[in-house]
Amino acid sequence: MQQPSQAQYDKYIQEIERELDIEKQRSHDLSKANYGTQMSVFNGEGEDNLIRWQLDLKEDLDRLYHLLKGDIIFQDDEGNILYKEPSDPNLKPFNEFGVQILMNIMSFYLNRNTILSNYDEATINWKVLDFGNEVSDLIFNRYDEMMVTIKTDNAEELKDHIANKIKLYPMIIRELVDTIHSAYLRAYHGGERESLRTARTVTQTEPLYRNQMQGQSAMQLQKTKRWYSPATW
Secondary structure, three states: OOOOOOOHHHHHHHHHHHHHHHHHHHHHHHHHHOOOHHHHOOOHHHHHHHHHHHOHHHHHHHHHHHHHHOOOOEEOOOOOEEEEEOOHHOOOOOOOOOOHHHHHHHHHOOOHHHHOOOOOOHHHHHHHHHHHHHHHHHHHHHHHHHEEEEEEEOOOHHHHHHHHHHOOHHHHHHHHHHHHHHHOOEEEEOOOHHHHHHHHHHHHHHHHHHHHHHHHHHHHHHOOOOOOHHHHH
């Protein structure tokens, strides 16, 4: 077999170094392009953010608080969601006392203990039905303490106001029940826990897979060119 000359050998080394530089640049560009996705899903910080997002119910509870108060939702010039108190008392279903009672109850259900549990369908249905009955009885029995009423000396006007306000409560109760039901569905057969385990597994596996692929690319590059075989240059 004809031995390569020094010039051919030097040319081959330069070509290899050039190919490696191109491969490094390609990997760098790919990492930069996917940086946002990797930060949100595939690295330690992204995993932590994902888990926090799944388990943090503060935003949901804050939104529920404002809705029970009847606050008006609007968006500022920067796209932020804000709330403001309505001037019309008819838009306020509950006073501060009523809002706090309902928020205390909802907070007992809308938490990590609920969504990270493991319930079958029968248990979920029973718990949600029981909650619906109890919260309905609570509002019915204490609506006079929980309701926002207008200030008027006209008895008929006050009576009509209370009657119209009471008509809102069945829909509000349905919304509260649906919110609790959705929280329990996240715990259906431990679905939320399984989702978190899957995300963690992907986080741990993806970097290893990427390193293996990069290693295979380097090995493939080495196999492609052989210094002792000019035909591969």
